[in-house]
Amino acid sequence: MLPRLILCGALLALSGTAAAEHHACGHLRSAFYEYGALYYKAADGRWTGIDKDVVDEVARRMGCTIEPSTDSRVRIWAGLSGGTIDMSVSAVSTPEREKFGRVVPYLSERNYVLLQKDVNPNIRSMEDFIADPGIKIGVIKSFKHGKVYDAWLERLRAKGRxxxxxxxxxxxxxxxxxxxQAVMAISSGWYPLLKQEHMAGNYRIMDWAPPKDAVVGGxxxxxxxxxxxxxxxxxxxxxxxxxxxxxxxxxERHLDPELAAKLLNF
Structure with missing residues (x-):
């Protein structure tokens, strides 16, 4: 009888520990930012996207309550470094960011340059772009685009472009x-543009980064x-x-199968 009581007590202790671990993450605040197929408003006005689905599934499996909010990337970084936000999504690791956060990768992306269709067709490389002073590029403040593109963008910044x-x-x-006349975008950023009538066919997608210049987000x-x-x-x-x-x-819920498969290369 005694061994059975000890066994029952041990099982209860283990189940209690498991329950405590299951609920250990408690309540967390996660900030999202609007970007292409990663996070966007559906036709019914609700937020959806890859980032939201990943966080929802993680919360379900871990037993967390993760409270969502939507903000600009700049304010999200300020909130993370200042301690007012617990987590965020599709983040690229840098030495500075690793000081206040740990990155858990879940997708691998690649950056592209989208050129307006009426831009000089002879512009076929980063150097061609720099050589034409009449064209400028748009980026999202605080975004990282990989070593090669970031170095190129710094050269353009020095010229006010x-x-x-x-x-x-x-x-x-x-x-x-x-x-x-150009913007930086990852594939999950420009993919939804293909479905917009006023955007489809109005730009060219240029792949100027080295083959291994992937950007891992998490x-x-x-x-x-x-x-x-x-x-x-x-x-x-x-x-x-x-x-x-x-x-x-x-x-695959938010991209075509070919692009979806590439995101798994992290």
């Missing part, structure tokens, strides 16, 4: 009205509010979602 937009919609407005978890043990659980959950095909299905 880069417009920093606060968000995706503002950048596209600059492009549509001709304030800039959840960024505040070091101030998310401890290392919980960050490991996030990483394990994302890994499981990749292995069981969930990430692929999420990507």
């Amino acid at each position: 880069v417009y920093e937009a606060p968000d995706y919609e503002a950048m596209l407005r600059l492009f549509k009205v001709g304030r800039v 959840l960024i978890l505040s070091r101030q509010h998310v401890d290392e043990a919980l960050a490991v659980r996030f990483a394990q959950t994302i890994r499981a979602m990749r292995e069981d095909g969930t990430l692929k299905r999420i990507f």
Whole structure:
């Protein structure tokens, strides 16, 4: 009888520990930013997108309550570094950002330059672009585009040829009205434009980065509010979602299968 009581007690203790671990992440605040297929408003006005679906699934599997908010990327970075936000999405790791957050990758992207169709067709490279002083490019403030593009953009900034937009919609407005003749965009950014009648056929997609110049995005978890043990659980959950095909299905929900497959190369 005694061994059975001990066993029952051990099982109860283990189940209690498991329950505590299951609810250990509690209530977290996640900030999203509007961008292409990553986060956008559906026809019914509700927010949707790859980033939202990833966070929703992570929350479901880990038993978290993750409270969403929408803001500009600049304010999100300020909130993360200042401790008013617990996590955000599709973040690119840099040494500066790693000081206040841990990045858990879930997608690999590639940056492209979108040129207006009436831009000189002889512009076929970064150097061609720099050599034409009459064209400018729009980017989203605080975005990172990989070493090669970031170095190129710095050269253009020195010439006053880069417009920093606060968000995706503002950048596209600059492009549509001709304030800039080019914009930087990842595939999940320009893919939705193909469906817009007023945008389709109005631009050329230029791939000027080296083949291995991928940009890896992930959840960024505040070091101030998310401890290392919980960050490991996030990483394990994302890994499981990749292995069981969930990430692929999420990507295909918002992109075509070919682009969706490329996002898994992280």
